[in-house]
Amino acid sequence: MTKYLFEANYVGDGIKGLLREGGTKRRDAVVDALKSVDGSLECFYYAFGETDVVGVFEIPDAASAAALSLMINATGAVRLHLKPLMTVEDLDEAAKKSPTYRAPGQ
Template sequence: MPIFITYATYSQNGVRGMLKKPADRTGPVKALLKKVGGKLLAFYVTTGENDVVVISEAPDGTDAVAVGMAVAASGAVSKIETVRAWKAKDFVAIQKKAAKLAGAYSPPGK
């Protein structure tokens, strides 16, 4: 199953909710991923630009994006970004495909 990394930043409403009722948010995220046939691999609360980093598996990108949209619709986050990730050994096939395509693209002005 494809792996996705999601970065999220809590909104003011999300922070207010956490202060009102402190809780580990891993369970709700795990349950949401399960609804799309996915699996939570890791959930981290972080410092810096992003407040949360979620590593998950989902059947495809549309499922991962739908989960992010559902969380965003709750108003708990002000920013959310989901990216596809590959294990290094699996990325070799993509490199080989790109090598076959190298030189086939004609850049603008040529």
């Protein structure tokens, strides 16, 4: 399972729905959505400023994460951004690799 940091913003009718339903019901909707792709919610927090919601969930694969993101963003009520999270061991493995790359114009 891969962990993802998610950041979301309510827009338009999504804000109205949040005000009508409250935060707990919206969190429950996220839990249900994650269950539909065999994922689980680790944490969920409301914030204010640039981002309305932040949290972490686990999901089995990138295709499931992409499907969930597409479905949520397609509603037009929420803008969801996902960031895959890596363990320190994952970073250690990455540091051992030696990829090659040519920068533009070089």
